[in-house]
Amino acid sequence: MVSIPEYYEGKNVLLTGATGFLGKVLLEKLLRSCPKVNLVYVLVRQKAGQTSQERVEEVISGKLFDRLRDENPDFREKIVAINSELTQPKLALSEEDKEIIIESTNIIFHCAATVRFNENLRDAVQLNVIATQELILLAQQMKNLEVFMHVSTAYAYCNRKHIDEVVYPPPVDPKKLIDSLEWMDDGLVNDITPKLIGDRPNTYIYTKALAEYVIQQEGAKLNVAIVRPSIVGASWKEPFPGWIDNFNGPSGLFIAAGKGILRTMRASNNALADLVPVDVVVNTSLAAAWYSGINRYMRPRNIMVYNCTTGSTNPFHWGEVEYHVISTFKRNPLEQAFRRPNVNLTSNHLLYHYWIAVSHKAPAFLYDTYLRMTGRSPRMMKTITRLHKAMVFLEYFTSNSWVWNTDNVIMLMNQLNPEDKKTFNIDVRQLHWAEYIENYCMGTKKYVLNEEMSGLPAARKHLNKLRNIRYGFNTILVILIWRIFIARSQMARNIWYFVVSLCYKFLSYFRASSTMRY
Structure with a gap:
């Protein structure tokens, strides 16, 4: 069996979503670990006065591509x-570009999606379902296509507690929904x-489930x-x-x-925090495309689905996430906390609102009042409002747990040779x-x-001040409590003195016991 880099050698790859978080990591990894890939066609729209080429250039000029620039300075040519x-x-493609893609594309990675909850x-529906439909129609015209790799979400069927590696029936017929949306007003x-x-929490997850069905059918x-x-x-x-470039998902909460702004959150300490590193997702995608490509002449009747999750093999809980996040930021604080x-973390409704x-x-x-008194613009209530909106979207995932079957991922891992297991590591048990x-x-x-590590001493000093x-x-x-409540009541003073004397006796006993043991 050929290795993963050998499979991609000489291949032409079509990539959507290259300006997004996952897409740009996949682009970097593909070019670095499969250096003999021929070309990568990146579908990018013009935006904010920037051409497609300028947007791609902005992406590959970032910190993420530093290592690739050192190892392969000529990667831009690909x-x-x-x-x-x-x-x-x-897809608004020109006839010339369309012809090039149809003639030469071997592998498609469809990473583009709107991830706004x-x-x-x-x-x-337009971006997650119809765009996928259009890309499939284009793929059907490709003369040398070997694999169509689609990136979905493990929560597409979160209305189920146990999720297998299969495409389930959709909540509604996508064609009927698309037809209905054409005549409905906003x-x-x-x-x-x-x-x-229905019982899905947002439109993102709902439309990703529809997209899977469209792929299966069309x-x-x-x-x-x-x-x-x-x-x-x-x-x-x-x-x-630790590379990350956005506030999405848990990053903004961290x-x-x-910063000390987030102090409480609706979540279950014991709920599984099914976090998966972006490089594991990318490695799984590249390996899955390799496996489908080398077995394309004897592919299974059903679509190969890979649940790229961690909860089943290396469980981690939201209570543990909270502990490690707080511990880290106390040792290495953010500036101007x-x-x-x-x-x-609490799952109690009343306690949460308290x-x-x-x-x-x-x-x-109080902080905004202080800012107004000092002639500055208030901003903290706006920040808190935005934070609360983000928490509402995430609390569904921090309060529930799911069980994902990962048999196909385990099978895929076992198919890799020892070198590919290191280069394209997908073993989250490690x-x-x-x-x-x-x-x-x-x-x-x-x-x-963009905080420099040289600023840590000042940040620690600021934290001590706080x-x-x-x-x-x-x-x-x-x-104040003493002066207002306790000092004016004889009963309150008696209770106060009793509590203080009890604490004093306990400390005296503890000290005496320690001295005797010594």
Whole structure:
């Protein structure tokens, strides 16, 4: 069996979503670990006055590609930017570009999608379903296509607690939904969206399930494979540990916790935090395409689906995530933190809203009042409002657990030769969570917030200052409570003296016991 780099040698690859988080990591890994790949056609739309070529150039000029630039300075020659709009009929390709793609493409990686949980249904269907449909129609015309690799989500069927590596029946016929959306106005679409998505939490997950069914039905004659990652996080190892470039998903919450803005969150401590590093998803995608490609003449009747998750093989819980995030940011604080990092997870509705009022809204209101008094613009309440909106979208995933079958991923791992197992590592059993979360947090500091490590001493000094302020505030609060409530009541004073004397006796007994043992 040929190795993965040998399989990609001389191949032409078509990639969508190259400007997104997952797509750009896949592009870097493909060019670095399969250096003899022929060309990578990157479908990119013009945006904000930038051409497709300029957007691709901006991506490959980033920190992510530093290692590739060192190892293979001529990698740019293999990237061909093609102007395309996935939401337009026939992907808005020019006839010339279309002809080139049809004649020469061997492998497709479809990573493009809208990942916004609050996307309106019409736009989510357009990009996640119709664009996939258009890409399949294009793939059917390709003369040398070997594999169509589609990136979905492990939560596409989150209405089930046990999810196998199969494509389940869709919640609605995609064709009927697409036809209906053509004549509905936006108001009607928004009104029926909750009824349509049913027990799925958002339009993203709903439309990704529809996209899988479209691929199964309309791509039946193609050699298709689907990779379903769970919550995609920072890189584990490649191209370097902790790389992340956005606030999406848990990254924004980690930063908010490190800044001391996020203090409470609705979550279950015991719920599985099914985080999967982005480089594991990329390695799984490249390996799955390799496996489908070398077995294309005897492909199975059903689509090969790979649940790229961690909960079944290396479980980790949200309570543990919270502990390691807070520990990391206390040792290596973010600059200009609002308060010392400390997060309380709760699944109790009343307790959650109590802590929201006490630890989020009240401090934000007081801080904004201080800013107004000093002639500055208030901003903390706006920040808290945005944070709460993000938490609402994520609490479904932090409060529930799922079981994903990963037999196909295990099979794929066993098919790799020893060298490919190292180069394209997908064995999440080797993942050490404490180390990964620390690298993740430091990645948000270095790559998202662009904070230099040389600023750590000042950040630690600022955190100590915040601690002293907190102790001082608590001391003043205790004195006020004493003066207002306890000092005016004989019964309250008696209870106070009793508690203090009990504590004193306990400490005296503990000290005496320690002396006797010595």
